[in-house]
Amino acid sequence: MEKQYRSGFVAILGRPNVGKSTLLNALVGEKIAIVSHKPQTTRNTIQGVLTGEGFQIVFLDTPGIHQPKNKLGEYMVKTAWRSLDEVEAILMLVDAAAGIGEGDRALFQSLQNRKAPLILAVNKMDAANEDTAKAQVEHLLTLGSADEVVYISARRRKGLGELEAALQKRLPEGPQYFPEDMITDQPEQRLICEMIREKMLILLQEEVPHGIGVELMALRERQGQALIDIEATIFCERSSHKGIIIGKQGSMLRKIGQQARYDIEKLLGCQVNLQLWIKVRENWRNSPLALKELGYQD
Numbered sequence: 155m156e157k158q159y160r161s162g163f164v165a166i167l168g169r170p171n172v173g174k175s176t177l178l179n180a181l182v183g184e185k186i187a188i189v190s191h192k193p194q195t196t197r198n199t200i201q202g203v204l205t206g207e208g209f210q211i212v213f214l215d216t217p218g219i220h221q222p223k224n225k226l227g228e229y230m231v232k233t234a235w236r237s238l239d240e241v242e243a244i245l246m247l248v249d250a251a252a253g254i255g256e257g258d259r260a261l262f263q264s265l266q267n268r269k270a271p272l273i274l275a276v277n278k279m280d281a282a283n284e285d286t287a288k289a290q291v292e293h294l295l296t297l298g299s300a301d302e303v304v305y306i307s308a309r310r311r312k313g314l315g316e317l318e319a320a321l322q323k324r325l326p327e328g329p330q331y332f333p334e335d336m337i338t339d340q341p342e343q344r345l346i347c348e349m350i351r352e353k354m355l356i357l358l359q360e361e362v363p364h365g366i367g368v369e370l371m372a373l374r375e376r377q378g379q380a381l382i383d384i385e386a387t388i389f390c391e392r393s394s395h396k397g398i399i400i401g402k403q404g405s406m407l408r409k410i411g412q413q414a415r416y417d418i419e420k421l422l423g424c425q426v427n428l429q430l431w432i433k434v435r436e437n438w439r440n441s442p443l444a445l446k447e448l449g450y451q452d
Contacts, residue, residue: 161210161328162242164321167265169257172249173277177308178202178213181318182337201340203332209322210330214241243271243324245317250282250305254290259297266298271324274300275317280307343370345421350386350414350430357410358398365391366399371431380424389435396432407432 166174182202202213238244244265248258265272274294276287284305291303302320306313338345347368354366372385390396400407407430415428 157208158327159208160325162325163212164243164245165214165238165241166245168247172247173308174247180308180311184337203337205334241270243321245273247275247277249278250276250287251278254294262294263297271301273320274303276305277308279305280310346418349417353410353413383427385429387431387433389433391436393434396434399432
């Protein structure tokens, strides 16, 4: 008897900075979501696709759930909750190294009434005390239930096979939504902007990162050459931030451009000429028009 094809959508949920984007990149085997040590790195729900023999899992990497401070924050949290409406499973991630905190417990309890099965993935076990992590999970499970608990390290790619199996067995019979060689539905333009933003999140001072946005202005292939010209504008909220982004004699902007170009060339498979411009746009995170222009739309 022919084995039935199984497929479905899985939402990856968790507090900011627990490793959701790192896990998504590890599962699909390529970088599609940006990663940094700063919280609230993901601003849109990213779809990552894992296709195997007889199955396909479509992952939704949601922004970290936090208390919003502006309209961008409200958009991020709303996006996270909306991703749970029609999924086959919910994958909640906690950080074993930092410990399970009050925010994790509140989120876990809020997921108890959802129809979809709940898988609890305990991440960063490579940097945690195993006994402490398991004791904290036991305490968490006194507040509700999870259909399965899996201990992993997304960064070290440990436990991912067990996690994949836990998700696979909860998939219903369904169609293959995307071609086998497709790992994300995100357009190249958005991935390019996210790669530029990632480098700023990694390289810049603490006061700057979440006040920055990136808009792609031009993407042109040079005729007869394996070369693409890309122009992008970086938006920041203060004139003082503009100086930090540029750096002494342009050193920081060059570094951002060099590191972003490396990732973009890997994405596009050819040489890239990247030009970055900087504009001050005060309070853009509270402007519905600015949010729409930068791709954050309801």
